[in-house]
Amino acid sequence: MSYSAKIGPSILSSDLACLGSECVRMMECGADYLHLDVMDGHFVPNITFGHPMVECLRNCVGPDPFFDMHMMVSRPEQWVKPMAAAGANQYTFHLETTTNAGNLIKEIRESGMKVGLAIKPGTSVEELAPWAGQIDMALVMTVEPGFGGQKFMEDMMPKVSWLRSQFPSLDIEVDGGVGPSTIHKCAEAGANMIVSGSAVVSSDDPRSVITMLRTAVSEAMQKRSLDR
Numbered sequence: 560m561s562y563s564a565k566i567g568p569s570i571l572s573s574d575l576a577c578l579g580s581e582c583v584r585m586m587e588c589g590a591d592y593l594h595l596d597v598m599d600g601h602f603v604p605n606i607t608f609g610h611p612m613v614e615c616l617r618n619c620v621g622p623d624p625f626f627d628m629h630m631m632v633s634r635p636e637q638w639v640k641p642m643a644a645a646g647a648n649q650y651t652f653h654l655e656t657t658t659n660a661g662n663l664i665k666e667i668r669e670s671g672m673k674v675g676l677a678i679k680p681g682t683s684v685e686e687l688a689p690w691a692g693q694i695d696m697a698l699v700m701t702v703e704p705g706f707g708g709q710k711f712m713e714d715m716m717p718k719v720s721w722l723r724s725q726f727p728s729l730d731i732e733v734d735g736g737v738g739p740s741t742i743h744k745c746a747e748a749g750a751n752m753i754v755s756g757s758a759v760v761s762s763d764d765p766r767s768v769i770t771m772l773r774t775a776v777s778e779a780m781q782k783r784s785l786d787r
């Protein structure tokens with residue numbers, strides 16, 4: 560087993576006028592990485608921010624925090640180089656947005672970033688599988704992308720279990736409606752990278768929530784390795 564439990568707050572649910580200090584606050588509360596949601600108003604019905612904001616956030620938080628860019632954009636090819644230059648570490652694009660995933664994976668790697676590949680709830684995991692050997696992380700969306708604060712879709716868990724059974728050392732991320740009441744389903748299914756927005760950011764005690772989420776994932780990982 561080469562993966563580990565990692566918790567990445569999504570800052571979409573925070574006060575957008577304070578994004579820099581919110582990123583710093585999340586890292587101080589024990590986040591393992593930051594999940595930054597880029598929306599273009601076309602692939603999803605919402606707009607957030609682009610690479611100029613990412614560059615400002617990088618300058619604000621310093622070189623260490625890992626930026627996982629969740630690119631909810633129709634033309635992911637367009638933003639690879641600008642995001643790399645802005646300080647992104649991982650570029651997670653949606654399989655639904657491209658007919659040439661292989662080329663995009665290559666471009667992302669050549670730009671020095673890790674590669675994440677995301678699927679919407681309506682996309683089957685078998686469509687992602689052919690790329691699994693070439694990516695660093697698979698993202699199984701547990702809500703329709705576009706907004707924070709939505710209800711967790713438990714019926715996505717078979718996708719996570721299947722991926723974990725087929726690709727035992729792949730980083731598998733879940734995103735959407737994940738918090739203390741839903742983490743056990745994700746952890747048992749085999750997810751190890753946990754995006755949590757409103758449950759962490761809106762909590763009075765984000766540190767405890769982050770610790771609780773990580774513990775749930777670590778315990779499920781330990782149980783899986785004992786069961787084998």
Ligand SMILES: O=C(CO)[C@@H](O)[C@H](O)COP(=O)(O)O
Nearest residue numbers: 704705707708735736756757
């Ligand atoms: O990508 C998305 C939504 O499209 C997510 O990253 C959400 O922003 C997570 O927020 P919660 O559902 O955890 O509140």
Ligand SMILES: [Fe+2]
Nearest residue numbers: 569596629734
């Ligand atoms: Fe996201």
